[in-house]
Amino acid sequence: MTFTLLLLLAVGLSMTLAVLLLRRLEVRNIESRLEERSKARQTGSHTARLLYPHVDLSRCIGCGSCVTACPEEGVLELIHGQALVVHGARCVGHGRCATECPVGAIALTLGDLGERRDIPVVTPSNESETTPGLFLAGEITGFALVRTALEHGRGVAAEVALRVKKSSSAATSVLDLCIVGAGPAGIACALEAKRHGLKFVMLEQDSLGGSVAKYPRRKLVMTHPIVLPLAGSLDRDSYTKEELIEKWETIVREQQLPLRSGERFTELEQHADGSFQVKTVDSSFHANHVCLAVGRRGTPRKLGVHGEELSKVHYSLIDAHSFQQRHLLVVGGGDSAVEAAMGLADQPGNHVTLSYRKSAFFRLKARNEARLSGCIANGNLEVLFHSEVESIRDQEVLLQVGAEDSSVRQVTLRNDEVFIMVGGIAPFPLLEQAGFSFDHAGREAAEELKTRGTGLLPALAFGLIATVAALIWAYLHRDYYRLSDVLRPAHPLHAWLRPSRAFGLGTGILGASLIVMNLSYLLRRAPKGPIHFGSLQAWMTSHVATGLLALIAAMLHSTFSPRDTVGGHAFWGLVFLICTGAIGRYLYSFIPHSANGRELELDEIRAEMATLAAEWDRDNRDFGHRVQEKMDALIRTGRWNGNLVVRIGSLVRQQRQLRRSLRALGNEGRAEGIAEDQVLRVLELARRAHWAALMATHFEEMRGILASWRYFHRWVALLMVLLLGVHIYSALRFSNIT
Numbered sequence: 061m062t063f064t065l066l067l068l069l070a071v072g073l074s075m076t077l078a079v080l081l082l083r084r085l086e087v088r089n090i091e092s093r094l095e096e097r098s099k100a101r102q103t104g105s106h107t108a109r110l111l112y113p114h115v116d117l118s119r120c121i122g123c124g125s126c127v128t129a130c131p132e133e134g135v136l137e138l139i140h141g142q143a144l145v146v147h148g149a150r151c152v153g154h155g156r157c158a159t160e161c162p163v164g165a166i167a168l169t170l171g172d173l174g175e176r177r178d179i180p181v182v183t184p185s186n187e188s189e190t191t192p193g194l195f196l197a198g199e200i201t202g203f204a205l206v207r208t209a210l211e212h213g214r215g216v217a218a219e220v221a222l223r224v225k226k227s228s229s230a231a232t233s234v235l236d237l238c239i240v241g242a243g244p245a246g247i248a249c250a251l252e253a254k255r256h257g258l259k260f261v262m263l264e265q266d267s268l269g270g271s272v273a274k275y276p277r278r279k280l281v282m283t284h285p286i287v288l289p290l291a292g293s294l295d296r297d298s299y300t301k302e303e304l305i306e307k308w309e310t311i312v313r314e315q316q317l318p319l320r321s322g323e324r325f326t327e328l329e330q331h332a333d334g335s336f337q338v339k340t341v342d343s344s345f346h347a348n349h350v351c352l353a354v355g356r357r358g359t360p361r362k363l364g365v366h367g368e369e370l371s372k373v374h375y376s377l378i379d380a381h382s383f384q385q386r387h388l389l390v391v392g393g394g395d396s397a398v399e400a401a402m403g404l405a406d407q408p409g410n411h412v413t414l415s416y417r418k419s420a421f422f423r424l425k426a427r428n429e430a431r432l433s434g435c436i437a438n439g440n441l442e443v444l445f446h447s448e449v450e451s452i453r454d455q456e457v458l459l460q461v462g463a464e465d466s467s468v469r470q471v472t473l474r475n476d477e478v479f480i481m482v483g484g485i486a487p488f489p490l491l492e493q494a495g496f497s498f499d500h501a502g503r504e505a506a507e508e509l510k511t512r513g514t515g516l517l518p519a520l521a522f523g524l525i526a527t528v529a530a531l532i533w534a535y536l537h538r539d540y541y542r543l544s545d546v547l548r549p550a551h552p553l554h555a556w557l558r559p560s561r562a563f564g565l566g567t568g569i570l571g572a573s574l575i576v577m578n579l580s581y582l583l584r585r586a587p588k589g590p591i592h593f594g595s596l597q598a599w600m601t602s603h604v605a606t607g608l609l610a611l612i613a614a615m616l617h618s619t620f621s622p623r624d625t626v627g628g629h630a631f632w633g634l635v636f637l638i639c640t641g642a643i644g645r646y647l648y649s650f651i652p653h654s655a656n657g658r659e660l661e662l663d664e665i666r667a668e669m670a671t672l673a674a675e676w677d678r679d680n681r682d683f684g685h686r687v688q689e690k691m692d693a694l695i696r697t698g699r700w701n702g703n704l705v706v707r708i709g710s711l712v713r714q715q716r717q718l719r720r721s722l723r724a725l726g727n728e729g730r731a732e733g734i735a736e737d738q739v740l741r742v743l744e745l746a747r748r749a750h751w752a753a754l755m756a757t758h759f760e761e762m763r764g765i766l767a768s769w770r771y772f773h774r775w776v777a778l779l780m781v782l783l784l785g786v787h788i789y790s791a792l793r794f795s796n797i798t
Contacts, residue, residue, distance in 0.1 A: 198245030243270020367452030
């Protein structure tokens with residue numbers, strides 16, 4: 061007995077130590093993620109380019125499926141046990157986060173388009189609102205994914221085919237559809253047009269593949285599995301540029317698509333009958349419908365500096381291996397510029413400088429940001445922030461380096477090649493001439509986010525129906541179920557309702573099967589699990605429903621009288637499992653919501669403080685920055701440190717330090733001539749910020765305690781399954797089932 065107690069003590073201490081170590085690691089991760097989110101707000105990468113995931117914190121249960129599913133690192137992170145957007149600018153609209161959320165807490169939505177002049181106004185079918193029959197497809201609409209471009213192209217051709225089918229026109233000399241652009245959208249549009257038997261032509265000014273053809277050698281292109289009309293499926297998540305171009309060339313050749321290369325689109329005219337005349341440099345095409353799949357790259361954006369016309373100036377990089385033993389300058393701050401700079405830096409003998417006019421990179425993909433830091437640390441690449449090219453010469457480049465608030469100096473770099481990668485001038489004037497509007501006043505308001513539901517309602521409704529049915533069954537057979545265990549064998553229904561016969565045995569088998577189905581949810585949730593079909597939300601609904609139905613089946617199997625046996629213990633384990641699941645589902649989602657609410661309140665206070673600081677800084681006073689620094693220092697010292705006793709002592713010391721700091725800051729502000737009302741306002745903001753941070757910490761500690769409930773739920777599940785296994789084994793081995 062003493063040895064058993066000693067063993068239990070060792071196991072208990074080991075588990076407690078493991079929980080504490082895991083908790084400490086989690087707290088450190090939360091700190092780093094909060095710092096990363098603060099950094100994202102400072103650099104501007106928290107805002108979305110177009111699409112971004114909207115997280116409903118009232119429903120998020122912190123499972124992390126969305127973070128795991130997102131192929132772009134850093135868009136979403138778990139903070140206080142819930143998913144929050146950190147680097148919204150990295151989101152390109154894959155949508156896997158929304159698909160994998162088991163409770164429907166994430167929806168992809170558009171950012172604020174009110175002031176943007178680079179997104180054309182189109183109908184849901186990508187047709188011009190003012191020029192019927194004129195469509196857009198692909199990147200030109202503002203959606204960057206290859207998968208989306210393919211869907212756009214296919215959708216346009218399907219819409220045109222529907223209209224042609226309804227049309228009574230007998231004209232044979234006019235094309236049904238003219239496709240401008242042979243990138244992903246154009247190819248998909250052509251395949252769908254051929255599938256419907258349309259008369260069409262596909263025009264391309266450069267080479268097949270559109271923007272993808274201009275990517276650097278061996279660059280990975282995300283596609284997501286998709287089926288192409290007539291050509292089968294792209295069944296991988298990514299292809300290299302060369303693989304994708306080769307696949308498209310094969311498709312065009314095998315399907316004999318009417319591709320006209322070297323046709324640069326210049327103008328579009330509409331006839332009185334609504335048809336179009338598509339003009340290129342050398343030809344003209346008459347069509348009833350036009351799909352512009354021209355991409356957004358347009359012509360490369362130039363710097364407009366002396367020497368830019370030299371032959372050593374390039375606006376794209378196809379093959380970095382062609383440049384070795386050279387002094388190179390790359391201009392730009394996006395992913396394309398950074399990838400080009402790193403690719404060139406990897407070549408033997410190269411000395412690469414990356415020039416960017418801003419103070420930091422703020423829209424880089426996480427993998428590019430990490431790799432760039434390594435290149436800089438290894439000395440392979442030099443970065444000049446706050447720098448702009450002044451002039452380009454045969455053997456050197458002159459740059460102006462320096463921020464607005466510091467002295468500007470001139471830097472001369474030895475140089476053999478210059479790569480200017482500052483984006484392109486999209487063909488927006490051509491689109492406006494063709495009949496598209498970019499006026500936000502004519503754009504319909506973005507569709508309001510709709511509640512998709514967590515999936516609990518149908519599961520609970522189904523469980524209620526099953527419960528009512530079980531109650532009716534119990535009432536109809538109440539004369540048997542009301543008897544004691546001793547008297548039941550004499551009842552005529554005992555042979556049919558008992559656990560080892562007919563109905564009782566069937567409900568037992570059903571309950572065990574439902575438990576197996578219930579646990580298969582874990583295999584679907586695992587990132588590398590064997591089950592991939594179906595949405596995770598549907599599986600979550602099934603998880604709740606099968607758990608409730610298994611309990612009802614177990615009640616019927618036990619004839620509403622579980623005994624002091626292994627089977628009875630398995631039954632009570634199932635009851636306890638459902639209770640712990642319900643507690644984890646509701647309480648564990650409520651506490652993180654409160655903690656993140658405090659963090660969001662803290663962000664708002666900081667934004668208000670930054671606005672005040674900007675007003676004071678215009679008068680060359682740094683009082684606002686000093687207040688922000690002091691406030692952040694107080695918040696940092698008040699978080700995540702020590703045990704309960706240490707925290708109480710720290711809280712008392714912080715209150716004294718807060719009062720002293722605010723008193724000193726107030727005196728400084730008044731001495732610098734800042735109005736009394738503004739001084740009082742900033743001191744109140746500092747108090748609110750400190751309180752919000754303190755409450756966030758408090759809720760996080762509560763969440764940390766409740767987080768162990770999830771693991772408790774899983775251990776109860778394991779125990780219940782073991783008891784059920786023993787019960788089934790015993791029933792098969794020792795019962796008189798025939």
